[in-house]
Amino acid sequence: AQSVSQHNHHVILSEAASLELGCNYSYGGTVNLFWYVQYPGQHLQLLLKYFSGDPLVKGIKGFEAEFIKSKFSFNLRKPSVQWSDTAEYFCAVNSGNQGGKLIFGQGTELSVKP
Amino acid sequence: GAGVSQSPSNKVTEKGKDVELRCDPISGHTALYWYRQSLGQGLEFLIYFQGNSAPDKSGLPSDRFSAERTGGSVSTLTIQRTQQEDSAVYLCASSSRQASSYEQYFGPGTRLTVT
Numbered sequence: 001a002q003s004v005s006q007h008n009h010h011v012i013l014s015e016a017a018s019l020e021l022g023c024n025y026s027y028g029g030t031v032n033l034f035w036y037v038q039y040p041g042q043h044l045q046l047l048l049k050y051f052s053g054d055p056l057v058k059g060i061k062g063f064e065a066e067f068i069k070s071k072f073s074f075n076l077r078k079p080s081v082q083w084s085d086t087a088e089y090f091c092a093v094n095s096g097n098q099g100g101k102l103i104f105g106q107g108t109e110l111s112v113k114p
Numbered sequence: 115g116a117g118v119s120q121s122p123s124n125k126v127t128e129k130g131k132d133v134e135l136r137c138d139p140i141s142g143h144t145a146l147y148w149y150r151q152s153l154g155q156g157l158e159f160l161i162y163f164q165g166n167s168a169p170d171k172s173g174l175p176s177d178r179f180s181a182e183r184t185g186g187s188v189s190t191l192t193i194q195r196t197q198q199e200d201s202a203v204y205l206c207a208s209s210s211r212q213a214s215s216y217e218q219y220f221g222p223g224t225r226l227t228v229t
Contacts (some may be wrong), residue, residue: 031210032216044220090157094216100170101147104157
């Protein structure tokens, strides 16, 4: 069965620090990969997605993620975080060519200190 | 345009009662998903509707849970004989099957509390 693992449950950073959130998935076939963000009191929003092509994908608000197939990983990065990046971040995967259910990781809560 | 809407935003019910949660997807989106978000379980898939195809019910936790989608648009998730472990935020999402990306757009959720 598919599964997604996010290694960090809670990350605390100071503004301007660099961010990397780990995500590994377990699935042998073609996958689509996503990072969603949930700001306090708001609903889930898509940050970025990977379906095919360039494994380095860029999303909104300066976020990027790199798909490394050999490591089954899709880590999220941002070179310099801001206080407004405080949120919960979810990695998710679904099977390619089906567009079906998303399997989510447990989420990583990011707190950025001003 | 309008996003995914859900109602009610909050629902408090007594154990053993039935509840209905409503989802209005983005107009024109053919795929509709239900998930729930709870402490300790994270975000879990419940059920998926795609056009006129049979729904994928593989995530429903018990036969007390059911969902329907009328006219290919609005969906209702019903929980019968609610239990305290059903307390969670129930999220609805929709996507356009025509898009190659299969991106899902989420609603604000319904917070269900079973007392």
